[in-house]
Amino acid sequence: MADELFGHPRLAAIYDPLDPDRGDLDAYLRLAGQLGARQVLDVGCGTGVFALLLADRGIEVVGVDPARASVEVARGKPGGDRVRWICGDATALPPLQVDLVTMTANVAQAIVAPHTWQGTLKGAYEALRPGGHLVFETRDPARRAWEEWNRAASHRVTEIPGVGAVETWLELVEVSGPLVTFRGTYVFAADGRRFTSDSTLRFRERQEIEADLTAQGYLLHDVRDAPDRPGREFVFVAQRP
Numbered sequence: 001m002a003d004e005l006f007g008h009p010r011l012a013a014i015y016d017p018l019d020p021d022r023g024d025l026d027a028y029l030r031l032a033g034q035l036g037a038r039q040v041l042d043v044g045c046g047t048g049v050f051a052l053l054l055a056d057r058g059i060e061v062v063g064v065d066p067a068r069a070s071v072e073v074a075r076g077k078p079g080g081d082r083v084r085w086i087c088g089d090a091t092a093l094p095p096l097q098v099d100l101v102t103m104t105a106n107v108a109q110a111i112v113a114p115h116t117w118q119g120t121l122k123g124a125y126e127a128l129r130p131g132g133h134l135v136f137e138t139r140d141p142a143r144r145a146w147e148e149w150n151r152a153a154s155h156r157v158t159e160i161p162g163v164g165a166v167e168t169w170l171e172l173v174e175v176s177g178p179l180v181t182f183r184g185t186y187v188f189a190a191d192g193r194r195f196t197s198d199s200t201l202r203f204r205e206r207q208e209i210e211a212d213l214t215a216q217g218y219l220l221h222d223v224r225d226a227p228d229r230p231g232r233e234f235v236f237v238a239q240r241p
């Protein structure tokens with residue numbers, strides 16, 4: 001089941017306005033250009049920001065995400081009809097032959113269950129044409145990002161046109177080995193409604209992901225830094241031979 005943040009219509013509708021700076025996508029766009037990708041599958045497309053940026057560049061895009069409310073936000077955006085949206089995940093895709101598969105904004109960490117993670121890497125592999133690339137990021141566990149996921153560090157009030165003020169904060173619920181659970185709270189000033197969304201992320205070590213990629217048949221080309229978050233992320237560039 002999707003986290004409320006992505007799966008509840010009121011929260012999916014404010015995902016973009018709460019995080020309007022998507023400079024994190026620049027490196028993915030650059031790479032898609034460098035690879036000459038003409039067909040892209042964006043796994044965990046969420047509200048479709050990256051898929052629509054690709055479609056704007058004339059690229060044929062399939063966006064897949066299990067959170068229906070987020071997919072509906074994506075579909076309703078200008079240009080949304082140029083992307084093929086699928087509500088689901090990469091373990092059950094229709095036949096595809098794309099040049100590039102992406103997972104932006106730490107989608108890989110939201111894929112917590114080992115069988116779903118293996119199935120996602122397998123599904124992406126099968127969706128790629130031979131020679132096609134898989135590119136995704138994940139937070140470096142050594143940087144312990146969850147230490148900033150507390151109310152003092154995260155509390156904000158955001159004025160959203162058409163919605164009003166929304167007060168938000170994060171709280172850490174549990175750290176259990178590689179699994180980190182946190183709760184987001186969202187309070188809408190307009191009607192006083194308050195929502196919470198619990199999320200669990202898996203923090204995988206670089207070597208673990210390298211082994212997972214190799215086991216699925218990928219060639220690993222590079223593990224890069226995310227230019228907008230130096231030293232905090234691993235960005236994997238793998239290829240289907």
Ligand SMILES: C[S@@+](CC[C@H](N)C(=O)[O-])C[C@H]1O[C@@H](n2cnc3c(N)ncnc32)[C@H](O)[C@@H]1O
Pocket residue numbers: 002003006043044045046047048049050064065066067070088089090103104105106107110111116120
């Ligand atoms: C932080 S959001 C990122 C969304 C989008 N990639 C972006 O850049 O804005 C994480 C997304 O991963 C999705 N997700 C969770 N489990 C997934 C799975 N098994 N397969 C694909 N996406 C998944 C969530 O529904 C959510 O939309």
